[in-house]
Amino acid sequence: MGDGFSRGLPGAGSQGDPSLDSVLTEEVAERMLDGWPRHAALAPDLRPLRETVDALRAAPSGAELRAESVVLAAFRDFAGSALDDTIVDGPALDRVAGHQALPREAGRFDPLAHTLRLELPRDPAGHRSRRARHRARPDGHAAGRPGPMTRRPRAVGTVAALTLLVIIGVFAYAGSLPGPIQNAAHVAFGAPPVKATLASPPSVEVTGSARATASPMAGAQEVRPSATSASRPTGNGGPDGPGQWCQAYLSNPWKPGSTSWAKAAFAKLSKAAPGGARWVLWYCSRYVDLRHDSSEMPFFFPASFPGGSWAWSPEHGWDTPAGYPGNVSDPGSAPEPGTVPSAVSGPGPARVSARRLSARPVAGVVAGWRRDEDIAAAAWLQVDRDRPLVAAAVVNALRG
C-alpha cells in the first residue's frame, strides 16, 4: 500500500475510545459512508459525524463548477477537429472494476484528430504511465518511449506519404503545378499562388469552398477606406495596395517565417499600420472581411488580446481597440457602422476561413513564437470563436 503517500499506515488513527467504539462499529461506519438514511436511528453522539459526512456530498458550489466553460471548450476541440494527423497511441486504460479497454470507436469523437496543449503542468520527470503520449511534443523533443514508427507497416506508409508530399511541395513552391492544383497547394501549405495577369485576374483562394476573385486593377479603385487618413499607406490606389497586402498576408497568417509566407506583404503592412506589426490584423480589418464563415455572426477579440478586446458586429461594425495607436478619430479610419469593410469589388471581400486556421496545431505556437508577427498571427487564431481555449493558450504562451 506504500504508493507515495507519506502517511496513512493502516494502523494509524485514533486510540480506542470505548464509548465511541460501541456506537461507531465497522458496520455503522460502512452505512454512514454509503449514505445514512435520514429516517434511520442514529446515536446522538454520531450525528455531528453524519452531518460532516453528508456535507462532503453537498450540492456543488459555484467554485466547483467555475471551470466548466474551459473544459467544454477543450471538449469541443477534441470532438470537433479532425484535420490534424497527430499520431497518438491509444490510451492504455487502467483495468478498474467494470472497465475494459476496447479498440477505438469510429465517430466524431476522435482523440487522434487534434493535438491540444493547454497550460497544464508537465508530467514530472520520472512519471511514466501507460497513457497515450503524442509522438511529437511541442518543444520538439521526441517521446520518451517507442512510438508508432517502430511499427514497420505503418512506418513504411508514413514514409511514402511524406515523400509524396515533399515531391508535391517542391513542385508547388516552384509554381510548376497546374493552376487549380497550384491554388490548392497555396491554400494548403502556402505555396505561391498562380501568378496573375491582366487578362486573367488571380484567384485568391483562401478557403476550401468560398472562392473570392481579386482583380488587381479593379481592386485598385476600390481599396479604401480612406486615402486621406494618416494611418493609411500612400499609393493604396495601385495594384500593390493594402488590400492585396492583407490578402497575401492573411492567406498564411499562422506561418510567419516560412518561405511561402507573404513576408513582403507583411513588411509593408507593418509599416503601414499605426503601431507596427502588432496591429496588422486590426489594420487589415478595413480591407479584408475577417468574419467567420457564419458571416452575420458577430465576433470579438477577447480581453487578453494586446490592446484589449474589440469586436465587430453587424449592427455596430468595428469597435476600436483601446490600445490602438492609430488615428481613430478620423472618420475615414474606421468603417461606417453596420458596414463590412471591402477590399475588392465583384464577388465580395475575400473571406479567410478561421476554421482552417484553427486546424493548425497549437504546438508550433507554444514552441516559442515571440515576434510581433507571431503575435499578430496568434491574434488571428482568436478570431475563431470555436477555439477560445486555444486562443487563450496561444496568447498566454506568447505573452510569456
Place this chain on the structure above:
Amino acid sequence: MVGEEFAIRLAQAKAGDEAAFSVLWRDANPALVRYLRVMTPEHAEDVAAETWINVLRGLAQFTGDETAWRAWLFTTARRRALDQVRHRTRHPSEPLDDIHAAELPRTADAEQLALDNIATERAIALVSRLPDHQAEVVMLRVVAGLETDVVAQLVGSTPGAVRVTAHRGLKKLATLLSGAGVTL
C-alpha cells in the same frame, strides 16, 4: 451520480454532444475537486484540469457503467495527485474558524447553499486532518461514491484493509468533532 441516464449521456458525449458531456462533468467535477483538495490542496484545480484532459483523450475508448467511469476518473486524478504529493510539504490544516467560503452559485436559495457550502468546507478541512490514507479512503467512499472493492483496487489494497481504514478514519473524525465542539 448521473444514474439511469449515464449510459445515454456517455454515448452522446462520445458522439460529440457537448451538453451530454456537461452533464457528466457537472456530476463528477465537484467530487473530483473535493477529493483533490484533500489530496493535493495547493494544486487541486490544476490536477483536476489535467485529469479532465486525460479523460477527454480517452473518452472515445472508454466503455463501462457509471461505477467504472468514476473509478477511471479518480484513478486518473489520483495518479496526477500522487505526482504532486511527492513534492509537496505537509500543510497543517486550517482551523475551522479560518475557512473561507467558496463562491456561491447564483440561485434563489442562496442562504441554504451558503450554509451547505460552509459545511462542506469545514468537512473537507476536517478530513484533511486525517492521516493521508484514511483521508483518501474516506473521500473515495463518500465523494467519489465508490464501493469498498473498487476503492481497494484503486489504492492498491484489499477490501478488508479499506474497510478498516475507513472505519478508523471516521472514528478519527468523530474524535476531532467532539474535541473541537463543532456543530454543523
